[in-house]
Amino acid sequence: xxxxxxxxxxxxxxxxxxxxxxxxxxxxxxxxxxxxxxxxxxxxxxxxxxxxxxxxxxxxxxxxxxxxxxxxxxxxxxxxxxxxxxxxxxxxxxxxxxxxxxxxxxxxxxxxxxxxxxxxxxxxxxxxxxxxxxxxxxxxxxxxxxxxxxxxxxxxxxxxxxxxxxxxxxxxxxxxxxxxxxxxxxxxxxxxxxxxxxxxxxxxxxxxxxxxxxxxxxxxxxxxxxxxxxxxxxxxxxxxxxxxxxxxxxxxxxxxxxxxxxxxxxxxxxxxxxxxxxxxxxxxxxxxxxxxxxxxxxxxxxxxxxxxxxxxxxxxxxxxxxxxxxxxxxxxxxxxxxxxxxxxxxxxxxxxxxxxxxxxxxxxxxxxxxxxxxxxxxxxxxxxxxxxxxxxxxxxxxxxxxxxxxxxxxxxxxxxxxxxxxxxxxxxxxxxxxxxxxxxxxxxxxxxxxxxxxxxxxxxxxxxxxxxxxxxxxxxxxxxxxxxxxxxxxxxxxxxxxxxxxxxxxxxxxxxxxxxxxxxxxxxxxxxxxxxxxxxxxxxxxxxxxxxxxxxxxxxxxxxxxxxxxxxxxxxxxxxxxxxxxxxxxxxxxxxxxxxxxxxxxxxxxxxxxxxxxxxxxxxxxxxxxxxxxxxxxxxxxxxxxxxxxxxxxxxxxxxxxxxxxxxxxxxxxxxxxxxxxxxxxxxxxxxxxxxxxxxxxxxxxxxxxxxxxxxxxxxxxxxxxxxxxxxxxxxxxxx
Numbered sequence: 001x002x003x004x005x006x007x008x009x010x011x012x013x014x015x016x017x018x019x020x021x022x023x024x025x026x027x028x029x030x031x032x033x034x035x036x037x038x039x040x041x042x043x044x045x046x047x048x049x050x051x052x053x054x055x056x057x058x059x060x061x062x063x064x065x066x067x068x069x070x071x072x073x074x075x076x077x078x079x080x081x082x083x084x085x086x087x088x089x090x091x092x093x094x095x096x097x098x099x100x101x102x103x104x105x106x107x108x109x110x111x112x113x114x115x116x117x118x119x120x121x122x123x124x125x126x127x128x129x130x131x132x133x134x135x136x137x138x139x140x141x142x143x144x145x146x147x148x149x150x151x152x153x154x155x156x157x158x159x160x161x162x163x164x165x166x167x168x169x170x171x172x173x174x175x176x177x178x179x180x181x182x183x184x185x186x187x188x189x190x191x192x193x194x195x196x197x198x199x200x201x202x203x204x205x206x207x208x209x210x211x212x213x214x215x216x217x218x219x220x221x222x223x224x225x226x227x228x229x230x231x232x233x234x235x236x237x238x239x240x241x242x243x244x245x246x247x248x249x250x251x252x253x254x255x256x257x258x259x260x261x262x263x264x265x266x267x268x269x270x271x272x273x274x275x276x277x278x279x280x281x282x283x284x285x286x287x288x289x290x291x292x293x294x295x296x297x298x299x300x301x302x303x304x305x306x307x308x309x310x311x312x313x314x315x316x317x318x319x320x321x322x323x324x325x326x327x328x329x330x331x332x333x334x335x336x337x338x339x340x341x342x343x344x345x346x347x348x349x350x351x352x353x354x355x356x357x358x359x360x361x362x363x364x365x366x367x368x369x370x371x372x373x374x375x376x377x378x379x380x381x382x383x384x385x386x387x388x389x390x391x392x393x394x395x396x397x398x399x400x401x402x403x404x405x406x407x408x409x410x411x412x413x414x415x416x417x418x419x420x421x422x423x424x425x426x427x428x429x430x431x432x433x434x435x436x437x438x439x440x441x442x443x444x445x446x447x448x449x450x451x452x453x454x455x456x457x458x459x460x461x462x463x464x465x466x467x468x469x470x471x472x473x474x475x476x477x478x479x480x481x482x483x484x485x486x487x488x489x490x491x492x493x494x495x496x497x498x499x500x501x502x503x504x505x506x507x508x509x510x511x512x513x514x515x516x517x518x519x520x521x522x523x524x525x526x527x528x529x530x531x532x533x534x535x536x537x538x539x540x541x542x543x544x545x546x547x548x549x550x551x552x553x554x555x556x557x558x559x560x561x562x563x564x565x566x567x568x569x570x571x572x573x574x575x576x577x578x579x580x581x582x583x584x585x586x587x588x589x590x591x592x593x594x595x596x597x598x599x600x601x602x603x604x605x606x607x608x609x610x611x612x613x614x615x616x617x618x619x620x621x622x623x624x625x626x627x628x629x630x631x632x633x634x635x636x637x638x639x640x641x642x643x644x645x646x647x648x649x650x651x652x653x654x655x656x657x658x659x660x661x662x663x664x665x666x667x668x669x670x671x672x673x674x675x676x677x678x679x680x681x682x683x684x685x686x687x688x689x690x691x692x693x694x695x696x697x698x699x700x701x702x703x704x705x706x707x708x709x710x711x712x713x714x715x716x717x718x719x720x721x722x723x724x725x726x727x728x729x730x731x732x733x734x735x736x
Contacts, residue, residue: 003330004238005251005263008270010231011277011358016317017068021075025060029079036133038087043128046094049087056327059083065318066195067311070202077140078198084133085160085191091130092164093244100172105165106662112161116154118147141201148209153197159188166583167248175247175650178643180594181587182253183226183548189248190232192225199311205304211295215530216287217305219549223280224312226548228319230273234266235329257643258636268626272547274358275625277316278365279546284309286537364624365544370613376699379692380602380634383642385649386681388689389437390430393444398429401448408504409497410456417459422705425695428452434686436679446509453501454528454559457481460498461532466539474536478529485522487515524562531556535616544615544624551594557616558600560593563683574672579663584655591648592680596687598641602634603691606699611706645684652677 019025030051033039039051063070063079070078096105114124115134122139126132142150166185170177177185187193200206211217233240233250240246250272255265288309292302324331391397402423405411410418432439432447439447465474477498484491484503494500510518531553538545545553555561579585601608601618608614618640623633656677660670695701 003332004242005266007234007331008267009357010270010320011274012317012320013277013281013355014313014317016065016321017314019064019068019070019075021070021072022060022064024072025064025075025079026058028076029060029083030054032080033083033087036084036136037129038083038133041129043091044095048091048094048129054083057086058322058326059086061325062319062322065321066315067199067202068314068318074202077137078202080133081137081141081198084130084137085194087133088130088161089164091128097168097171097244097246100168102165102168102172105168109161109165113154113158116157118150118154145201146206146209148212149197149200149206152212153194156191156194156197160191160194164189167246170247171245173654176256177248177253178640178647179253179257180551180640180644181591181647182248182250184552184590185583186229186233186248186250187222187225190225190229192228193221195228195315196221196224196308196312199315200304200308203304203307203311205300205307207304207308208295208297208301211291211297211301211305214291214295215534216283216291219283219287220280220309220312222548222552223276223283224316226276227273227280227316230269230276231316231320231323234269234273235323235331237262237266238330239328257639271361271625274361275546276548278358278362279549280312364627365546366542368542368544368615368620368624370542370615371610374606374610374630377606377634380599380638380641382599382602382638382688383645384685384688385645386685388434388685389682390686390689391433391437391439391444393439393441394429394433396441397432397444397448398424398427400445401429401452404449404504405452405456405501408453408501410452410501413460413497415460415463417463418456423452425701425705426455427690427694428455430693431686431690434689435683437682437686446505449501449505449508453498453505456501457498458532458557461536462539465536471533471536471540474533478533481529482522482526485510485525487518487522520565521562524559524565527556527561528559538615542615544620547621547625550616550618550621551597554597554616554618555590555593558593558597560589560596564589574668575665575676576669579659579665579669579673582659584651584659587651587655588648588677588680591644591651592684594644595641595648595684598637598644599688599691602637602641603697605634607697607702611702648680648684 030039033049033054039049039054040047059082060075060079063075063082067075067078092105092108095101096108111124111127111131112134115122115126115131116138122135124131124135126135142153145153167189169175207217230250237249237251240249241252250269251262251265254260254268255262258265258268260268288305291297292305297305323329402420405418405423406420410423411420428451429444429448432444432451436444436447461474465471465477468474477496480495480499481502484494484499485506491503491506494503510521513521534553535557598618605617605619608617609620614620619630619633619637622628622636623630626633626636628636656673660673665673691697695704
């Protein structure tokens, strides 16, 4: 039977190399698989693998390609890990996916953490080859690593195992994920973050713990993971979708969401794969060096990071080679980066061809012409099933927030960004009154003050720092703002209106809070402040962000973590904190955030693109990535917003009750979660109402606020993001 599509031309910038210990690893891992009962041993009456299956899949070849510099002993160990993880995948398919058994799958997965203790010895007795193999590998691996690495590796292994339930639940419901949901969930279930931990093991050096969770290192891990998984989706479409009935495949997701033929969907998945690799390279070159300097990482730590980056690059090249050769996948017509095993190690003709072929996609990200003319646009066709309510204290909150802004000096600041008339037009209190309709007068006033401060700050940053030749001044200003949020005691004396406003509203909000809540709130604000620097960096480079990076960073620039943490603080004593870390709550929160940010981008597109020279708007991101016209980009963005709203409703209706039952939450905790969901519904309805009614986005509003600035500015006058008013409610305060 012919393949369902022709494999695209992949971006292969680095030649693959082959480890000299391949034959030894093949012999070792076959003996190990027999010892673990993975070969010819029936599982509930089903033989998962025969020796022929193991030989034809050739996981030793995968590891020899992905870890070309590993020692013989390390290659043996890593190969055993990959034999185990692929056996687990097939074992789970045969026992729980082909005939969906959700209860059995959960009981099976719940036992596996017993064989991955971060501290101490394994005490449970294995009952199947997956448990037996995991116990053996864990014991052989973790002894040489720090507690920090063991925790990260245990977490990533649990994610890899647990998120198999997400795939199974989708199969049992016949539900196909939307593209944003798919990428973030596939990143966990696909296991590439787990693979990145093994890269550290093979190099013999760990990424310093103090930078392991920073944005640049996270982007390296995530872009690596996304590229690995999207590549796998292309090679495994026939096996997963046509044979196993799998719904977790990126080609299928885009095929259905964009309503395009399979071949075109495959090309789009390959474009996204390429974009993620471009993002990996951009981060490694422009962000990682600054990170090492900022944290004063010593030479040993720098060497560990460089080895890590190189190891991830080796994995990409080697993973492609294996997919192109393994009998596990469809690979007819696949082009290899290195057609001769152990061939040339320099940049060969295949790599050069890859660079040339993907150059147009890379260049599109930097070639947007700022201040291009945008025609008047109709109101976006967004779904909104939730009823709007507005606080009766709205007008009072507006007057108090305007008076507060005057007192803080916002209208007299240099450069002068706001006037009182402009703030009244924005009517941020209307947004507060919609997102928290049950707030008392004092609560709503605090809400409106946060909105006012955040909007002013986000407007001020691009005007004050967007035209400077470097980001040092903006970084210093950001560090000063962080000092205005002390966990204990008083801040240093504020100097600017922005500092004065933050110090004041921080004190008003946090004075009655316990220390843990203040820490949570401060972290949320720091994420937002750092994301403003990310926007400035892109603006300086005139770089339209990668679509995945955009969505994930946009949640920060929108102040979403701040919003969610403030809403949670009212329920913190009723709902255990670990509940908020579950997949279900993440799905609810992220889908709500994404609907709101796409909503804002649709309403503000003409304002941001024509009048402000922006590069941070999902419509522009879609235009640039898909290389389509404005109408198509708007339609895709609208469909994506509505799909995220559908996911929010699905997670609330299906996943949340299951979580409550699984964790056996008491009545108070259930009521608190219901109240939290109700607040998110109000949040969404209030944001949409504000966009429709604020004097901000309509053609008459643009003429009023921008006047003769309708003519494009010169190219040197690029300006960054224009503020929380543009972005709706980045710092919405919801005290419940």
